Amino acid sequence: xxxxxxxxxxxxxxxxxxxxxxxxxxxxxxxxxxxxxxxxxxxxxxxxxxxxxxxxxxxxxxxxxxxxxxxxxxxxxxxxxxxxxxxxxxxxxxxxxxxxxxxxxxxxxxxxxxxxxxxxxxxxxxxxxxxxxxxxxxxxxxxxxxxxxxxxxxxxxxxxxxxxxxxxxxxxxxxxxxxxxxxxxxxxxxxxxxxxxxxxxxxxxxxxxxxxxxxxxxxxxxxxxxxxxxxxxxxxxxxxxxxxxxxxxxxxxxxxxxxxxxxxxxxxxxxxxxxxxxxxxxxxxxxxxxxxxxxxxxxxxxxxxxxxxxxxxxxxxxxxxxxxxxxxxxxxxxxxxxxxxxxxxxxxxxxxxxxxxxxxxxxxxxxxxxxxxxxxxxxxxxxxxxxxxxxxxxxxxxxxxxxxxxxxxxxxxxxxx
Amino acid sequence: xxxxxxxxxxxxxxxxxxxxxxxxxxxxxxxxxxxxxxxxxxxxxxxxxxxxxxxxxxxxxxxxxxxxxxxxxxxxxxxxxxxxxxxxxxxxxxxxxxxxxxxxxxxxxxxxxxxxxxxxxxxxxxxxxxxxxxxxxxxxxxxxxxxxxxxxxxxxxxxxxxxxxxxxxxxxxxxxxxxxxxxxxxxxxxxxxxxxxxxxxxxxxxxxxxxxxxxxxxxxxxxxxxxxxxxxxxxxxxxxxxxxxxxxxxxxxxxxxxxxxxxxxxxxxxxxxxxxxxxxxxxxxxxxxxxxxxxxxxxxxxxxxxxxxxxxxxxxxxxxxxxxxxxxxxxxxxxxxxxxxxxxxxxxxxxxxxxxxxxxxxxxxxxxxxxxxxxxxxxxxxxxxxxxxxxxxxxxxxxxxxxxxxxxxxxxxxxxx
Numbered sequence: 023x024x025x026x027x028x029x030x031x032x033x034x035x036x037x038x039x040x041x042x043x044x045x046x047x048x049x050x051x052x053x054x055x056x057x058x059x060x061x062x063x064x065x066x067x068x069x070x071x072x073x074x075x076x077x078x079x080x081x082x083x084x085x086x087x088x089x090x091x092x093x094x095x096x097x098x099x100x101x102x103x104x105x106x107x108x109x110x111x112x113x114x115x116x117x118x119x120x121x122x123x124x125x126x127x128x129x130x131x132x133x134x135x136x137x138x139x140x141x142x143x144x145x146x147x148x149x150x151x152x153x154x155x156x157x158x159x160x161x162x163x164x165x166x167x168x169x170x171x172x173x174x175x176x177x178x179x180x181x182x183x184x185x186x187x188x189x190x191x192x193x194x195x196x197x198x199x200x201x202x203x204x205x206x207x208x209x210x211x212x213x214x215x216x217x218x219x220x221x222x223x224x225x226x227x228x229x230x231x232x233x234x235x236x237x238x239x240x241x242x243x244x245x246x247x248x249x250x251x252x253x254x255x256x257x258x259x260x261x262x263x264x265x266x267x268x269x270x271x272x273x274x275x276x277x278x279x280x281x282x283x284x285x286x287x288x289x290x291x292x293x294x295x296x297x298x299x300x301x302x303x304x305x306x307x308x309x310x311x312x313x314x315x316x317x318x319x320x321x322x323x324x325x326x327x328x329x330x331x332x333x334x335x336x337x338x339x340x341x342x343x344x345x346x347x348x349x350x351x352x353x354x355x356x357x358x359x360x361x362x363x364x365x366x367x368x369x370x371x372x373x374x375x376x377x378x379x380x381x382x383x384x385x386x387x388x389x390x391x392x393x394x395x396x397x398x399x400x401x402x403x404x405x406x407x408x409x410x411x412x413x414x415x416x417x418x419x420x421x422x423x424x425x426x427x428x429x430x431x432x433x434x435x436x437x438x439x
Numbered sequence: 440x441x442x443x444x445x446x447x448x449x450x451x452x453x454x455x456x457x458x459x460x461x462x463x464x465x466x467x468x469x470x471x472x473x474x475x476x477x478x479x480x481x482x483x484x485x486x487x488x489x490x491x492x493x494x495x496x497x498x499x500x501x502x503x504x505x506x507x508x509x510x511x512x513x514x515x516x517x518x519x520x521x522x523x524x525x526x527x528x529x530x531x532x533x534x535x536x537x538x539x540x541x542x543x544x545x546x547x548x549x550x551x552x553x554x555x556x557x558x559x560x561x562x563x564x565x566x567x568x569x570x571x572x573x574x575x576x577x578x579x580x581x582x583x584x585x586x587x588x589x590x591x592x593x594x595x596x597x598x599x600x601x602x603x604x605x606x607x608x609x610x611x612x613x614x615x616x617x618x619x620x621x622x623x624x625x626x627x628x629x630x631x632x633x634x635x636x637x638x639x640x641x642x643x644x645x646x647x648x649x650x651x652x653x654x655x656x657x658x659x660x661x662x663x664x665x666x667x668x669x670x671x672x673x674x675x676x677x678x679x680x681x682x683x684x685x686x687x688x689x690x691x692x693x694x695x696x697x698x699x700x701x702x703x704x705x706x707x708x709x710x711x712x713x714x715x716x717x718x719x720x721x722x723x724x725x726x727x728x729x730x731x732x733x734x735x736x737x738x739x740x741x742x743x744x745x746x747x748x749x750x751x752x753x754x755x756x757x758x759x760x761x762x763x764x765x766x767x768x769x770x771x772x773x774x775x776x777x778x779x780x781x782x783x784x785x786x787x788x789x790x791x792x793x794x795x796x797x798x799x800x801x802x803x804x805x806x807x808x809x810x811x812x813x814x815x816x817x818x819x820x821x822x823x824x825x826x827x828x829x830x831x832x833x834x835x836x837x838x839x840x841x842x843x844x845x846x847x848x849x850x851x852x853x854x855x856x
Contacts, residue, residue, distance in 0.1 A: 046496040055500045062496035070491060070726070071484065078673055079463040079479035083472045083806060090673060118721025120695035121538055144707065149696035149721060152709035156694030249722070256495055256507060256725035277573030278537035279566035286852075287811050290561065292569035304535025304566060305666070308673035309487070310724035389500060394704050435703075 024342055029413035032339070038332050041324055041405040045253075052388040054415050056403025057227065057367045060253035060317070069316035073309060090308050094280075095298060097315045101261050104322040105252065106225070106244070107235035112263055114298045115248070115311050119226055119260040120149045121276075122245040125301060126262055127157055128275035130191045130220045130243055133268070137190035139164045141219070143176055147199045150224050154193065163190070173356050174363070175203025181210050185217040192219050196234070197227035197365030200393055202337075202357045204232060204365050208239040215240065220268075226250065229261075231333055231366030233326050236263055243268070251329075251366065251403055252321055254314035262301055269297055278303035320405070329404045334361045336402035336412055340368045343416040351423045356397065367401040369393070376435070377428035378419065384431055386418040441759055446830035449756070455749050458741055458822040462670075469805040471832050473820025474644065474784045477670035477734070486733035490726060507725050511697075512715060514732045518678050521739040522669065523642070523661070524652035529683055531715045532665070532728050536643055536677040537566045538693075539662040542718060543679055544574055545692035547608045547637045547660055550685070554607035556581045558636070560593055564616045567641050571610065580607070590773050591780070592620025598627050602634040609636050613651070614644035614782030617810055619754075619774040621649060621782050625656040632657065637685075643667065646678075648750055648783030650743050653680055660685070668746075668783065668820055669738055671731035679718055686714055695720035737822070746821045750783045753819035753829055757785045760833040768840045773814065784818040786810070793852070794845035795836060801848055803835040 033039055045061040047053060053061065077085040089096075097115040102108035116122060131140075142154050144167040158165045166184050170176040175198045185192060192214040197204050207223060214221045223244040228234060230251025236244055244263040248254035264272060273294050279285055280302035283295040294300035321329075338361050344353065354371045358364045372378060379392035391399045400415060422428050450456055462478040464470060470478065494502040506513075514532040519525030533539060548557075559571050561584040575582045583601050587593040592615045602609060609631040614621050624640060631638045640661040645651060647668025653661055661680040665671035681689060690711050696702055697719035700712040711717035738746075755778050761770065771788045775781045789795060796809035808816045817832060839845050 046492065048497050051499075053499055059495075059500045059503075061499065062491065067488065067491050067496075071488065074479065074484055074487060074672075074730075075463065078476075079484075080465050082468075082470060082478065083476045083808065084800070085673065086476075117534065117538060118695070118723070120697070120721030121534060121693060124693045124695075124720075147696075148699065148702075148705040151707070152694040152696060152699060155709050156692065160692060247722075255491075256502065257722040257728075258724060258726075260721070275573065275577060276538060276541045277569040278535070278541075279564075279569060280537070282565065282569060285565075288565045290568070292572050303541075304537030304677070305664075305674040306535070307675060307724055307727040309675075309730055310727040311674075313491075313726055383501070391500065 023346055024339070026410065026413050029339065029409040032335065032409035036332060036409070038324060038328055038404055042408065044320060045406050047406060050387055052411050052414055054388065054390045054400045054402065054407065054411065056406055057250050057399070057401025058391050059256055060250055060403060061406045063253055063317055063320050065320065066313050066316040070309065070313055073312040093308060093311045094302055094306050097311055097318065098261060098298065100315070100318045100322065102263070104318065105229050105234065105326065106263060108237050108263055111298055112266055113261055114301055115259045115261050115314060116302050116306060117260060119245050119247045120153060122260050122262040123150055123224065124153050124157070125274035125276055126222055126243045126245060126264065127153060127191060127193065129272040130222055131157065131161065133272055134190035134220060137188050139166050139188040139190060141166045141168065141181065141184055141189055141192040143168045143170055143194050145170060145172055145198065146195050147224065147226065150193065150195065173201050173203065174358055175201055176205045178206050178209040178213055181213050185214060185219060187218065189217050189219040191222055193222040193224070195224040195227060197231065199227050200356065200369055200397055202364045202367045202369060204228070204363050207241065211239050211241050228365055230321060233330055241265065248314045248317070252314065253317035255310065258314050259307065259310050264298060264301055269300065274301050276303045280304060280306070324405055332404035333366045333402060336404065336407055336409065337361060337364060337366065337368050339409055339412050340400060340402070340416065343413065344370060347416055347420040351420065367399055369397050369399045371396045372398060374428050377431050377433050378422055380431040381422045381428040382418055385427055386422070388415050388418045390415065440763055443827065443830050446756065446826040449752065449826035453749060453826070455741060455745055455821055459825065461737060462823050464823060467804055469828050469831055471805065471807045471817045471819065471824065471828065473823055474667050474816070474818025475808050476673055477667055477820055478823045480670055480734055480737050482737065483730050483733040487726065487730055490729040510725060510728045511719055511723050514728055514735065515678060515715065517732065517735045517739065519680070521735065522646050522651065522743065523680060525654055525680055528715055530678055530680045531718055532676045532678055532731060533719050533723060534677060536662050536664045537570060539677050539679040540567055540641065541570050541574070542691035542693055543639055543660045543662060543681065544570060544608060544610065546689040547639055548574070548578065550689055551607035551637060554605050556583050556605040556607060558583045558585065558598065558601055558606055558609040560585045560587055560611050562587060562589055562615065563612050564641065564643065567610065567612065590618050590620065591775055592618055593622045593627070595623055595626040595630055598630050602631060602636060604635065606634050606636040608639055610639040612641040612644060614648065616644050617773065617786055617814055619781045619784045619786060621645070621780055624658065628656050628658050645782055647738060650747055658682065665731045665734070669731065670734035672727065675731050676724065676727050681715060681718055686717065691718050693720045697721060697723070741822055749821040750819060751778045753821065753824060753826065754778060754781060754783065754785050756826055756829050757817055757819070757833065760830065761787060764833055764837040768837065784816055786814050786816045788813045789815060791845050794848050794850050795839055797848040798839045798845040799835055802844055803839070805832050805835045807832065
């Protein structure tokens with residue numbers, strides 16, 4: 023059996039242990055939802071206050087010439103370098119994941135005229151599926167669903183089985199938002215390319231949790247969010263990646279003034295600017311973008327390799343503790359057992375998952391998240407989550423189920439996330 | 440002649456004079472660009488710190504159930520009530536003006552199948568024109584340009600002359616971003632409707648400067664920004680308005696999960712939720728949206744009628760001072776002389792406008808803005824601009840031109856805005 027002392031010993035040996043103090047987490051909270059909303063870096067408060075008081079309050083409009091106009095690309099480059107394995111000039115901070123996904127999917131389809139199929143995963147995150155559905159409807163395209171295992175996720179063979187000469191775009195999440203399954207980005211990209219299709223990866227659940235090497239894998243397009251493992255704040259702007267070789271060939275469907283060549287000439291017609299800026303749309307939020315910039319600095323300092331190593335240890339501990347305590351209590355593990363095949367979160371299912379989740383929050387000050395219909399997701403953010411938090415979290419779940427404490431909370435669906 | 444003492448006397452009698460102290464404007468700056476980026480309300484710093492430290496830092500993901508999820512509609516309702524003359528449930532804070540414009544134009548065109556014309560103003564703000572151009576290209580529609588006077592703006596007769604049975608949508612700005620001309624929103628909406636078209640108004644330069652009554656005018660759709668007269672911060676989220684009677688009939692082209700019925704059921708297909716939320720797309724930035732909420736409160740307290748009354752007095756003083764000092768120095772007034780026919784800013788043109796603008800900033804600590812090719816825009820924000828600021832600003836312009844001080848600055852275009 024793995025004891026609480028074992029977990030404490032792992033924390034004592036953790037080279038990233040000191041990072042927790044760089045975040046403003048409440049002492050009495052066991053926060054296991056950093057994969058949904060990352061914690062607040064202490065430096066972000068000060069950074070934002072500076073942006074608000076100095077850049078907005080004192081410099082006002084002049085700040086657009088003093089750094090704001092470059093923010094989408096400056097922060098994009100930081101994300102590219104430290105998170106995505108992308109060289110400069112290929113990543114921009116912009117809009118939401120949804121809007122970026124819409125823009126890049128539209129641009130990709132325009133670049134593959136005559137091909138009528140979008141290959142997608144029916145288990146993908148809803149916003150991806152809905153955008154695919156809407157675009158397919160408006161363009162009279164076919165969405166070809168993959169038949170992937172819900173726990174193990176999409177394999178190269180699953181993709182190989184459906185791509186063909188009609189495939190315009192293959193779009194998938196690198197890490198599944200429910201199971202945490204980690205797809206083989208390199209091999210799937212290769213298979214899509216062999217069929218002449220473009221790939222559009224959603225990196226929301228992988229960015230900041232696993233090493234990513236978009237350039238080396240020859241990825242075409244990607245989007246992702248910054249409010250999970252990158253700690254950019256609630257609803258923080260998303261990122262988009264367009265490989266340099268494709269930038270001049272693609273034009274997003276939204277022709278906005280931030281994507282215009284010689285923007286402030288305000289000329290009569292839209293001429294997309296060269297480079298990644300053409301994928302911007304309207305005026306970006308500087309307050310929201312600055313919080314992302316602040317969060318990335320901390321991430322860059324810690325380094326993705328150390329983060330991934332700890333992430334693997336955290337999820338491995340969770341799986342061991344699941345085997346020891348939860349398997350016998352009606353839970354099912356719905357995350358791959360192979361650490362190399364999963365991202366930074368672990369999901370279990372249980373018929374009473376909703377009430378268990380609520381009881382964890384209300385009775386145990388432990389915050390996981392619930393996913394319909396019966397999923398309990400435990401997200402481990404290596405910069406803030408301690409091994410003892412994993413131990414305590416699983417122990418709380420065990421207690422709630424063994425003692426049926428979940429019967430004390432209502433089963434009415436009030437929770438938003 | 441109007442003396443500086445006259446301007447000081449106007450300030451002494453100004454019922455809104457005390458509001459200036461509620462903003463964090465530097466003492467030595469004459470800021471005449473509140474129509475481009477509004478000043479920082481002092482309360483916003485504190486409000487944001489609270490959102491960051493308490494809502495994000497301490498409550499974390501739980502805050503989505505404690506107010507964040509409702510923020511787009513809660514702030515939208517405030518904007519509707521205090522700025523737009525719109526009843527509850529018709530306005531949402533979302534995305535950028537560009538993205539909102541794209542969403543509503545796409546939805547409007549879908550609702551007018553068989554009509555192939557978009558009526559637009561070739562002098563409209565670039566992002567509107569570019570989005571119109573892109574959508575027209577992708578749908579094989581015709582953009583019919585109005586022939587409007589560049590100073591007096593679009594008249595009902597201009598619209599009457601071009602709308603017809605093929606017109607799907609008429610889209611215009613209520614206040615012209617260069618001339619400041621104020622269009623007759625009521626009458627133009629009536630004319631568009633008589634032709635069976637929908638109207639989509641861009642309110643970026645009118646929201647917070649002039650009274651707007653979208654419901655009474657029977658407007659269909661509108662978008663606008665919150666970072667100008669509403670002081671929501673750089674690149675703050677924009678708003679969109681969809682009249683209640685149209686909401687169930689329209690679906691935006693971007694099918695995002697924040698517009699989904701029963702969002703967290705994460706169902707297999709997109710079913711737009713009833714009401715204004717269906718026009719949301721992805722996860723909204725809470726930091727950016729909270730700054731808008733903070734700014735609106737101050738605006739609501741002052742009231743649009745008092746704001747408009749002062750705005751008329753400010754622009755009238757500027758026009759008088761133009762006549763007294765600038766008309767003889769090679770300037771041309773490019774804003775309507777009739778106060779009822781203009782918004783909150785006054786533009787003049789001059790062959791040396793670019794260097795004059797730069798000299799104002801560098802030599803006089805006075806910040807207007809420049810618009811290609813030869814426009815100098817003076818924006819008066821009634822909550823922060825004093826009458827003496829108008830006087831000093833015009834006096835600075837006079838001195839720079841009379842003494843050719845603009846020759847001391849470079850004419851190379853470094854400025855972003």
